[in-house]
Amino acid sequence: MTTRKPQRATGEDFLPWIVPGAAFLIGTLFFAAWLGGTLGAAMSGAGWDPPPFGLSTLSTLVKEGPAEVWPKAGTTAIAAGMATVFGAVVAAVVVLIMLVRHRVARPSGLAGRKELAGLLPKGAAERARQLRPSLAKLGKIEADDTGNLLGNLEPNGPELRSSYEDVELDLMAPRAGKSTGIAVPRVLRARGSVLLTSNKADVYSVTRAERERVGRVWTFDPQGIAHTPRALWWDMLADAATIEGARRLAGHFVGAVNDDASKRDFWISAAQNTLTALFHAANRGKRQVGEVLAWLADPADRTPVDLLRDAGMTALADQLQGTVQGAVETRDGIYETARQCVACLLDPGIAAWISPDPDLPQFLPSQHVLSRDTLYLLSKDGGGSAAGVIAAAADSVLRSGVVAAERMGGRLDPPMTAVLDEAANVCRISDLPDLYSHFGSRGINIVTLLQSYRQGTRVWGEAGMDALWGAATIKLLGAGLDDADFVDKVSRLVGEHDVSTVSYTKSKDGRSRSTSYRLERILPADRIRALPKGTALLLATGIKPALVKLRPWYAERGAERIATAAQAEVKAITARAAEGIIR
Incomplete structure (x- = not known):
């Protein structure tokens, strides 16, 4: 009869390892005690005289204590030597466990240092010299000049940087x-x-x-x-110097109120056309935002049409005049939609920043x-x-x-x-x-x-x-992505890898073990959704996916100075808010 068992630990998987494991543990402890006691005795002045490393010494140490094994040395010195060696052994074991843990923390199939060579410090520096002529002749380049810091490659680095072309x-x-x-x-x-x-x-x-x-x-x-408090002004209408610029400007206001860009009905499109004409007329006539709002409030005002004709924009003037002279219901619907798109400009506090x-x-x-x-x-x-x-x-x-x-x-x-x-x-x-x-x-x-x-x-x-x-060219997917379809899509993009499955066969002739392989997702959807905070999945063009640890500003050099300044800024904001200085 054949039973399939997963590769993960089961009682039967560990059973053959119990005796060797126990022997290795006892041997390690005995070696630490033997070496520590001998070192302690030598340091106390008894000289280097190690006892035989064998079962007889182990038996004497367990039954009668270290004084019988090292009779010429003091108990304190022997204990100190043993403690020192035991500490070193424990530290070595901990380091070994951490190294193994780090190695298995990154799922097999994700990118490592070799695949990410272009994002490592050396590769990033070479790329920066190619992209930035000002760096070509410099001997040493500062890290931040080579590209954007993405984070550290999980589980133990190094840092990864995208290029300034990304x-x-x-x-x-x-x-x-x-x-x-x-x-x-x-x-x-x-x-x-x-x-x-x-x-x-x-x-x-x-x-x-x-x-x-x-x-x-x-x-x-x-x-x-x-x-x-307001400490600048920006001429928004300067971007409406061309019809293309005016259309882009109108599109920003339309987009701010249109919740779905894929669903632009007649009124939205017509409102954008009207705003395009009004913005361009204001630019050509050197008028300001307040006058654009006045034109919207009174569709019968011929000023924008005249300004466009004076500027030689006859076709745009005719289109605006056609909208104004169209059916009243249609005209009013278009103008009302346009008024809703720029409603924020009715606030004099907002309009002041662009006047x-x-x-x-x-x-x-x-x-x-x-x-x-x-x-x-x-x-x-x-x-x-x-x-x-x-x-x-x-x-x-x-x-x-x-x-x-x-x-x-x-x-x-x-x-x-x-x-x-x-x-x-x-x-x-x-x-x-x-x-x-x-x-x-x-x-x-x-x-x-x-x-x-x-x-x-x-x-x-x-x-x-x-x-x-x-x-x-660079995508970072962090914690808390709950869209099941999207996360499953990302999981498919990350790909699959071979996972071994152990099978045991029991018969009258004994027990045999075999291994087979199957494909599994490198990062299942549930694992992507459960990425820890501060960790992100990196998808870079032409490179296998990788896990990175983000580097928050407060963990970097100079964070103390930045945090102090940030606290002062927050207090200043709070004080201004309390005084009512908003704009």
């Missing part, structure tokens, strides 16, 4: 380490200009003081996330991307948020980076870092999936942080999210 997509549940292990380190370690979007002040409070040490800090906080102010410096994206400055774009999510403005500002900076890269020969050096935290809530750039790979080739190191794959599909649709997933 573009990254990270999916993790809330409180799984997105801010502490990814967003904050990316901002702190950035070598060039920085763009950060968020709906919370946590990353801002940790990184602001450090970024002030290397450049200017611009905080765009129209809704008082960090309760920072000229001679008393404040103007933020210029074209200058920012060539500096080491930092731009924080903060907004609430949900109804009434300034997400459309935030998306427009982020898109303006990113496109300015592309233009600057083209003028520099194709790539920014040093690269720009763009961290789109809460991208699905406050930074809905509609064509982000199409632009993603393009950013990497321009030296724009972009990282998009989402809570789940499904969250992305709600913004960009299934096709858009698939495009974003495919364009990202």
Whole structure:
């Protein structure tokens, strides 16, 4: 009769090892006592006179004690020697266990050092020299100049870094380490200009003081996330100088209120067309946001049509006039939809951030991307948020980076870092999936942080999210991914490996053992879902998947100084909030 048993431990599997195991344990203990006692006796002045290493000595040691084995030495010295050797043996066993444990912690089939050579320090440095001309002649390159720190390869390192040509997509549940292990380190370690979007002040409070040490800090906080007083203004309508720019600007406001990018009905599309015409008219006529809102409130106002005709934009003027002169019900529906899209601009506190102010410096994206400055774009999510403005500002900076890269020969050096935290809530750039790979080739190191794959599909649709997933050359999947279909898909991507199964056959002639193999998932879906906090599955283009341990900012060098500054910033935010200084 044949019974199949799994490779894991069973009573019958361990039975043949009981006697050898016991003999090895007793032998190890006896050797430690024999060596320790002999060393102790020698150190006490009795000289090196080891007793025979045999069963007779073991019997005497057990029955009569160490004094009979080493009669010329003191008991204290013998005990001290034994304790020392026993401690060394225990330490060696512990180290051995840890090494074995680390070795088996990484499931077989995942990438090791050999497969990840391009992400190891040496490979990252070589790649950085190729991508950044400014590093080509330097002897030693600082680690942060070679690429973005992803974390340490599980289970025992070394550190892994992506190149500045890579573009990254990270999916993790809330409180799984997105801010502490990814967003904050990316901002702190950035070598060039920085763009950060968020709906919370946590990353801002940790990184602001450090970024002030290397450049200017611009905080765009129209809704008082960090309760920072307004200290800049940005000309939003400057991006509407062309019809393409005006359409992109209108698309950011439409995307902020349209929950599903794959479902754009007639009213949404018509509203975007109308906003495109109004934004472009305002730019050509050097008008401001307040006048755009007035035009929306009164569809009969011919000012935007006249401004477009004066600028030679006859076709766009005719289209806007056709909308105004169409059926009243249709016209009112289009204009009402457009009004809802830009409703956040009705708040004078938000509109002030994008209106000229001679008393404040103007933020210029074209200058920012060539500096080491930092731009924080903060907004609430949900109804009434300034997400459309935030998306427009982020898109303006990113496109300015592309233009600057083209003028520099194709790539920014040093690269720009763009961290789109809460991208699905406050930074809905509609064509982000199409632009993603393009950013990497321009030296724009972009990282998009989402809570789940499904969250992305709600913004960009299934096709858009698939495009974003495919364009990202680095993907980090962290703890708390509860989408069963997506996790199973990732499990299939990780692949399968051979697992041995032991079979025993019992017959009248005795008992025989054989081994067979079957394919199993390297990382089953339940294990991916249960990844510990601070751990992530790394999917890099052209490389087998690997497990990495994120490196939170508070565990790095200089964390004490950063934490002190962060605490001071939090106190300042609290004080400003108490005083009512919001905008």
